[in-house]
Amino acid sequence: MGRSYDQFCPAARALDVIGGRWTLLIVRELLLGPRRYTDLVAGLPGIGPNVLAERLRELREAGILTQAKLPPPAASTVYELTELGAAMRPLVDELSRWGMRLMGLPRPGERLRLGWVLGCVRASFRPEMARGVHETYEYRVDGEAFHLRVDDGSLEVRHGPAAAPDCVLTADLWTVLAIGSRLLPVREALEGGLARLDGELDVLERAIAILGGHLEATGGRYGIVGAVGASFRPEAARGVHESYEFRVNGGALVFHAVVDDGAVEMRAGAASEPAAMLSTDLATLIRLGAGSVSLEEALARDTTSVAGDPEAGLRMAAAFGAVVSAP
Structure with a gap:
C-alpha cells in the first residue's frame, strides 16, 4: 500500500489507503457504475498504465474495489466498488462541493469530460x-x-x-x-x-x-469560457500577440482571450485593448462552437457583430475556429 503515516488515527489511516495520486479519481469514476479497464484509461487522461494497474491493485487489496464479469453478451471484466468503497460517495460529493469554490477560469491545457x-x-x-x-x-x-x-x-x-x-x-x-x-x-x-x-x-x-x-x-460562466478556450487552435495563432473580447447576451457575460504566439489565456471581464470583439447571444455562441452555424450566418442576424480591426477579426476567427469560422 506504499508509505504509511504511521499514526493510529482514522484520518491518517484513510489517507494511507486513498491518499495516493489518482486514487480518489479512480473512485470517482467507479461511483458511476462498473467500468472496464479501457473505460478507466479514457476517463483518466494522463495516468500511466503502470500507475493505473498499481492503484487498482492497492484498492483491491484494501477491499475498496473488486473485479467482476459482466453477463453475456458483454462478457467483459469490470472493476466495481465494494460496500466499503461505495461508502466513500458522501466524501467524494462533499469534496466536489468544496472544490467548486476553487474553480476559477480553466487553466491552459485543462480538459473537461x-x-x-x-x-x-x-x-x-x-x-x-x-x-x-x-x-x-x-x-x-x-x-x-x-x-x-x-x-x-x-x-x-x-x-x-x-x-x-x-x-x-x-x-x-x-x-x-x-x-x-x-x-x-x-x-x-x-x-x-x-x-x-x-x-x-x-x-x-x-x-x-x-x-x-x-x-x-x-452562473455557468466558467463552463462557457472554458468552451471557448477549448476551441483554441495554437497552429493558427503563431506570431499573433493580441487580445479578443467576447460579449454574450448584451454584456451579461464578458470575458476575453489573450493570445501570445500560439498560446492563450482565458480571463474574465473586458480586455483593456481588444484587437477584435465578438458580441452575440449565448445560443448563437454555442451554435458557432458546435459548427451548426457559420460566422457569416451569425453576422446576418441582429444579435451578432464583430467590432475592431477587420484583419484581427479574421485572426480571431482562425484562432477560435470552433467558435467562429473564418469566412
Missing part, C-alpha cells in the same frame, strides 16, 4: 425539491449516455441509458452545462435546435430545478 461533470451534478442535487418525486432522466451527450434516478429525495447517477426514462435530453456537453446553469433557457435550446427532448417539457424543467443548485450558483 462528461464523467467529471456527473460528480458536480450529484454535488448540486437539491433533495428538498425532490420529495415525492419518482422519476428517471436520461441525458445523451456527445455520443455518451447517462441517467439520473430521483426517488423521493434521493439521487442515483449512473453511466449508460435508462431502462424506462421519463424524459431524454440529447445535446452537446456545453449546451447541457448552459441549460443546467440557467444561462440558456431550455425552451430556447430546443427551439434553436441545440437540444432535442423526448418526453414532457415539464419533467425536464423539474429535473433542471432539482439538479441545478451549485451549477446555477456559478
